[in-house]
Each structure stands twice: as C-alpha cells, then as structure tokens.
Amino acid sequence: MTILASSPLRAHSIGEIALFARAEFEKRIEDARSAMTRYRLDAIVLTSEANIEYLAGFETQFAWNTPSRPWYFVVPRAGSPIAIIPEIGETNWLLTSWCQNIVTWPSPRPHDEGISILTQHLGQVGRSYGRIGFEIGPESRIGMPVSDVFRLQAAIGGEMVDCTLLMAELRVLKSAAEISRIRHICQIAGQTFDDLPSFVNVGDSEREICRKFAADLLLKGADKAPYTSIGSGQGGYDSIIMGPTNRRVAVGDVLMLDTGARYGGYFCDFDRNFSFGRPTDEVLRVNEALWLATEAGIQAARPGRTAADVFTAQATVLSRYGFDIGNVGRFGHGLGKVLTEPPSNAPSDKTVLKPGMVLTIEPSASFGDGRIMAHEEDLVITEDAADLLTPRADREIVVIA
C-alpha cells in the first residue's frame, strides 16, 4: 500500500466536542418517564448500546464487543434507575455514567448472568400497569441471550412488552448537543472525502482503499469507522452496501465509498462518488439525476411533511430521468446513535417530520446491466428549510486523473 508524501494521514485531528451536561441526561430520563406513563409501563429494561448510552451515559467498547456478559439498565417509572452489570465493568460504569446506583455480579457465571438480581429488582418496582418494557420490537436487537428472556418472562409476574418504539420516539428528536456531535463527524468525513483523491490510486484494491479511508477518518478525529462500504466498476458499480473485495480499481471505474463513522456515540452516514478518468455520458447522466434527486429530497425535508414525502420527492426526479427505483427499499432514513434509525424515507412511512429529526437523503438509481449508483447527504429538520450536516457534494462527479 503506497501512501503519498503529501498524505492526509499526517493531518491533525479537528478537536473534541464538550461532554453532555448532566441536565441533558435529566431531561432524557424525565422524557422517558413521561413516555412510560403514555405507554403504560412500570419500568423499562435496557440492554443495547444505543439505549443504555442514551439514558445512562455509560460509554464502553467492551460491553458491545464481547457477548460473554450482559449489561442491564433499569429505569422505573418512579424511583431510582439502577445498573445491574458484571463486576468487571464497575470502574468503567462509575467513571462514565451519571448513575452511581449499581449492583454487580461476578461474571462470567453461565447459570445466572445477572438474571436473579434483575428479577429481584423488577419485583420491587412499583406496579401500576403490570407491564415492563424490553427491547423486543421493530428494528431491535436485545443485548442478552433469548433463553434468559424466556426465564425472565416466566419470573417477573407481569407482561413483557416492547419499549423499542418508546426509545425510538425519544431518540428521534435530537438535542442541540447531539446535533453538534453528528455535525462534527459529518465534517470529519467530509474532509476525508475531500482528501481522498490524494491517497487513492489506480491499482489499489478495494480493501486497501477502505483501510486507508478508515485510517484517515480516525486520524482526523473519528472515534471509530465501523462501516466503510465500497463499490467500484467500469461505468458504475453493482452494490451500494458491500464490504471491500480484492478488486483493483482501474481507469474507467466509478468508485463509491459510504461511511458510517462515529464520534462521541453518534454516526454520520453519507457517500461520495469518484471517476477514475473521464466519466461516460451515462455516468454523467445518472450522477446528474441523483444530485437533483438529493436536492429535491433536501427541499422536501421540512416540518409537517412526511418521510414518505421525502421519498416521493426523490423518486419523482429519478422517474423523470427514466431510472428504476432499485431494490434498496427506501431513499434514506433516520440517523443518530445507530447508523440507521427510524423513520424510513419509503412510501409506507407516514412519520411526520419535526424539528430536531436527523435524516439521510439517499437516492439510488439502477441502470444498464445490473449497475447502481447512489448519493447520500445528512441533514437536520429545522422550523424552516433543512440544515445540511454534511458538506454538500459537488454537482459534478469528482475525477481522479
């Protein structure tokens, strides 16, 4: 792998954003409790990275990289929240979370990974509704073994219902502090995309390009670059979600990189396209249609409109150019602590947009013999026109000579 002397890999990080204020977490907990009343829940039991970090402020890489030990954060509708966590995590929890109320168990302990403690605490929660919320609904991944879910279900003496939608409802409206983190990581990735022509060369493999791309994101200040998908091919690529292959880029290729990079627990998610040498007329036409579709999506992203409207605005431009809608199923989605969050910019999603929602605008067009191209930008809904969080892509595709 060759890195040029003028490599952006020597670039300086662009600084750190302030930590969340205590008041930010107090408001989140208060909002969660109001929502629990509305959803008729006595408590919620959180097990996933995004939801625990959102309400407790607990920051760790460990818990989410090893499935050996589960981690529980219980927020009752009334009374103190409590963390029920493996003993190994005590220091990490106390140093990063506002919640200092914790119980631990020595883990790994396969026959009882916190379940008896959790059952006992849920037994002490005040019962108004006889319902406890767990992350079991749409787009959820619970952070514990399902066999333990079954055991808890039998033990807690109440109804186990979903709290994924409740949490999504809280998380969909971003605070100013959250938006500044998303904007920060969008700016970092924007700089990496700007510098990319200086460190990617004809002959590089997709794998090499992804590694240099991710390394540059880190050196510019991203905490992590978990998602770096890439597509390359003559006059277009054939997938917008694939990981890197050993294919080497050549003159005549279109290259697309899409990044879900992370800063302070928040993601950016956008892509850029590059042409190695002069693009074909077909590529120019697809690129123009996608750029205009993105413009239309940005224009449509206003309070009172729906996620479906944002889809339709993009689809209308693409149909005018005669392009197939493709198999992606949507033209963008919510974005925040997870790379993809509700809503979906899709015909069936009638979510009404409100100030503070962060969306990707992501039109894709299928053409030719199984080829596809996509554009993507991130924005936040405001009272008026959307506020773009990503530096807007040039209208003309960037050419790497």
Add this chain to the structure above:
Amino acid sequence: MTILASSPLRAHSIGEIALFARAEFEKRIEDARSAMTRYRLDAIVLTSEANIEYLAGFETQFAWNTPSRPWYFVVPRAGSPIAIIPEIGETNWLLTSWCQNIVTWPSPRPHDEGISILTQHLGQVGRSYGRIGFEIGPESRIGMPVSDVFRLQAAIGGEMVDCTLLMAELRVLKSAAEISRIRHICQIAGQTFDDLPSFVNVGDSEREICRKFAADLLLKGADKAPYTSIGSGQGGYDSIIMGPTNRRVAVGDVLMLDTGARYGGYFCDFDRNFSFGRPTDEVLRVNEALWLATEAGIQAARPGRTAADVFTAQATVLSRYGFDIGNVGRFGHGLGKVLTEPPSNAPSDKTVLKPGMVLTIEPSASFGDGRIMAHEEDLVITEDAADLLTPRADREIVVIA
C-alpha cells in the same frame, strides 16, 4: 495530534491471506449436520454475524451495522441450506457465499421482516425430532427482534431450542486456514505494538493514542479495529476494559493498550504495557509476576488439561507474589470469529483442551489503591506445547523515554 516523520503510518500492508476453499465450507456444513443429529435438531436458523459467516461464508459490514433488516441462514439436517435475506443484500450474498439458494423480500417491511417466508420454509423441513435450533443459549445475541422470535415460536409448530452450544462446539476447533488468519492479525498487531513508541508521546490524550493506534493497525493490514481499550495512570491504571478518555499521558504513567483487531473475519486479542520514563519498583514487580503467570498459562495450555487448569497455573504464580485475583472473573478465553468465545479460563470451566483450540492467556493483578495491570497473549493448542500466535511480549516493560 503530532505524527513523526518516521511514522509507522506510512508502513506497507503485509499482504492478504488466501480465501477459504469450498471444501472448508463443505466440511463445516457436514460437521454441523452431524452435530444436529447428536443434538436432535431438524434444522438450525442462524442470524448472527459469526455463525452466518462461519457456515455460509457471507461477508458483509452492512448487515451487522444496521438493525433495520434481519438476515436468516437456515441449515436443515437434510436438504439444501437456504438464505432468507432482504432484497438489498442479494448481490452481496451471491458474490460472497458458496450458497446460491436464496429467497428475498423487499425490506424494510416492519409488519413482516422475512417471518412469513421463514415460517413457510421451516414448515417444509423434514421433521425427525420436532426441534429447531436458534441462537438463544449462553453468550448468544440473536440477530432479530425478540417479538419476531415470539411470533415464530407460535408459528413453527415445534420446539424452539438452543443451537449456540452446537455452533460453539463446531467453532472452537479451528482449521489450519482459520489459524493462519488469527496468526496474521496477531502479527499485524504485534508490529503496531512494536512501532507504538515512535508515534505516542507524553501529552497525547488517550483518545488520540487510540485513534493513532487503530489507524496504524488498519494501515498494516487489519480490516477493522473495533476494540481498542486503553488504561493509563501513575504507576498503574484502574481498568483493563475501558475505552479512551481525554486524560493525557504523563511521565510516570503506565500505559496499557488492548486490541481486538480483525482480519478476514477473525480476531486477535492481546495487550501490551508501556512505561513513560522509569517504572517504579512496584510496577516492575507486578510486571514480572504477570509475565511469569503468562508463561505458566502458556505451559499449562496442552491437550488433556482443562481451561480451569490454565486459570490455576496463572493464579498460582500471582498468589506467590501476593496479588489479588481481581474482578475480571477469568484469566483468558476462547478467541476466533468473536473477540471472546468459550471456553473461559476460570475455576468453574472444565472444558478439556484439544488441538485446534485458540485461547488467550490473560492474567491480571490488582494492587495498591484500586490499580490493576494485565498481560495477554494468544495461542493455539497443538498435540504438544502450545503454539504462540502473538509475538511474545518482552519480559521487561517497554519504556518510552
């Protein structure tokens, strides 16, 4: 962030390992079917990254970074395996998996994310036992919403039982091709640790160090560096699992970096300690005890001995030095497609070691006022003495002047 002119960030990648042969997957499927007979299962339904990748060869970043869409790989005890996946993943699946038998649905489709297709296919599976395996057991995280597990449970007309243990049993014995990938990523990380003194400086924050460390891993050929924990402090640190903080390293600090980096779907997991300036006598003594405990663990890691024996060998050395066992709960664990896999080197784990098992040897010692230090190496059990996959740490702690 300052990067020296002689920075290892300009280093060249150390090449690529060959793809798995078709025969490797045929053997895995054959072994899975034998295990299904032993466990009395008519089929297994896989949803997690490690297990789908292991049996189907499907490689993707997308599926595991967004929870919007679940992915299913069904292996019946008799008959053809089938992938039931979102339409957006068709190209990615067909280009990376040996299994070309797929069914797709247009996703996101919140009211039916593949569940009706999955139910239908499971209805057609030959029934000998009336039991279907799902990833619900110890240390599992299922890759689908639990509400869909409940729906399936009601629909499939048979017992839903665990297949996590079955899959762990298959995966615990690594093939030569798997071991070469783990060795490869261990060597990459070893080079990064060797070069670390040239790119880490007094005054760097833990966050900056982690970013440079991860970037260097990528540029040397790691695919991903999802886990980069760090500890720093005067004469020792206070956690071996924490993510980076804004703390800046100073003369008199001990710095520990632990990496779960990934190549070709396999992890390394080991750490190194560094002293900024001359280490204290206490640090030297802890370091010596940990190095000797690791030696003892390596010596004990032989076929016929148990994971508990590997724990005891390490603990015996540490007790001789008068150190507390600490709150980690084990002194190493299995390693492979996941950062931590069974077995646990813990008193209660009587797993008998066999050639092909890959283990970490990871003693940790608590001392002073809440301080801890840890060492870690990775090895593979052979017919005779264990084969070290990591370049063995120097006996003396590395000093950064």
